Amino acid sequence: MYQDHNAAPVNPLPKVLIILCVALAAAEPFLMLRKLGFLGGVAGLDGRSALLQDFFLPAGLLQAMLEAGDFSPQYLSRFISYIFVDGSLIGTIFALVFILAFGNFVARAFAPWRFLVIFFASVLTGGLVYNVLALMIGYGGVLAGGMPGAFGLIGAFTWLMWTGILRHPIGATNPFALILFLVIFRVASAPVFGWDWTTVADWTGFATGFGLCFLLVPGGAAHILEKLRRR
Numbered sequence: 234m235y236q237d238h239n240a241a242p243v244n245p246l247p248k249v250l251i252i253l254c255v256a257l258a259a260a261e262p263f264l265m266l267r268k269l270g271f272l273g274g275v276a277g278l279d280g281r282s283a284l285l286q287d288f289f290l291p292a293g294l295l296q297a298m299l300e301a302g303d304f305s306p307q308y309l310s311r312f313i314s315y316i317f318v319d320g321s322l323i324g325t326i327f328a329l330v331f332i333l334a335f336g337n338f339v340a341r342a343f344a345p346w347r348f349l350v351i352f353f354a355s356v357l358t359g360g361l362v363y364n365v366l367a368l369m370i371g372y373g374g375v376l377a378g379g380m381p382g383a384f385g386l387i388g389a390f391t392w393l394m395w396t397g398i399l400r401h402p403i404g405a406t407n408p409f410a411l412i413l414f415l416v417i418f419r420v421a422s423a424p425v426f427g428w429d430w431t432t433v434a435d436w437t438g439f440a441t442g443f444g445l446c447f448l449l450v451p452g453g454a455a456h457i458l459e460k461l462r463r464r
Contacts, residue, residue: 246333247340249348254329254336257379260284260318261325281318290315290376292430295364312360313353319378331383335390342393347449355385355441359434372430380431381438387415388442398450415439 267280290311291297298308319325340348359381367373391412393399419432 246337247345247348249345250333250336250340253349253352254332257317257332258325258329261322264322281320284318285320285375285377288314288318288377290360290363292364292367292372292374292376295361296368299368312357312364315360315375315377316356316379316382324378324380328379328383332379332386335383335386338393338399339386339389342399343389343449350449351385351389351442351445352382354445355388355438356382358441359384359438362437363430363434366430366433374429374431376431376434381434384415384435384438385442385445388439388444389446390442391439392443392446392450396446396450412439 264281264284288311294308294311298304319328336348336352339351343351356379360376363376390399419435
């Protein structure tokens, strides 16, 4: 059997995934250098709270926009910009781990533009549902970090496994076992990240990523019908 001894030990990551992760992590080196005192300010303070003010998505933003009739780009952009600064370094790391782990499979299955549509549509719908629910129920808080987009990629990954287009990397037979794992992970991580309404944005992202596959995969709906007929 021929072996390429010059081959890389691991498959290189898709370029679109690398660019996305670099963009999501771009604020962290800046915050670290600022905390070390190299970029001015007070050493020991990373300025995260100040930077978040320019990026996070407030739970009441949609209500304020509707009441004022103001849909200017500076407000609309918040429904996307919130993913670029997380509330903590740990939050950024967890989001990147999920995006790299699941996005690697999704990016290889889809064209780059389809991959980006899944990610950013999940981010957008996650932010919108988070705000709509806040409008209906009346809770406060802010949304920050890339987890809704990460869950969108997990939703697409689940769809690809469910349809048989993608084989599970660890050989599991039930793709929806992944959902149970995520629920357990979220409950177990509640003491670290807290349990709040931002979870709504995460699961909305999951549903968006899963649902978009019916449209983005050529013959996706027909593939599902055929699968159901065989059963």
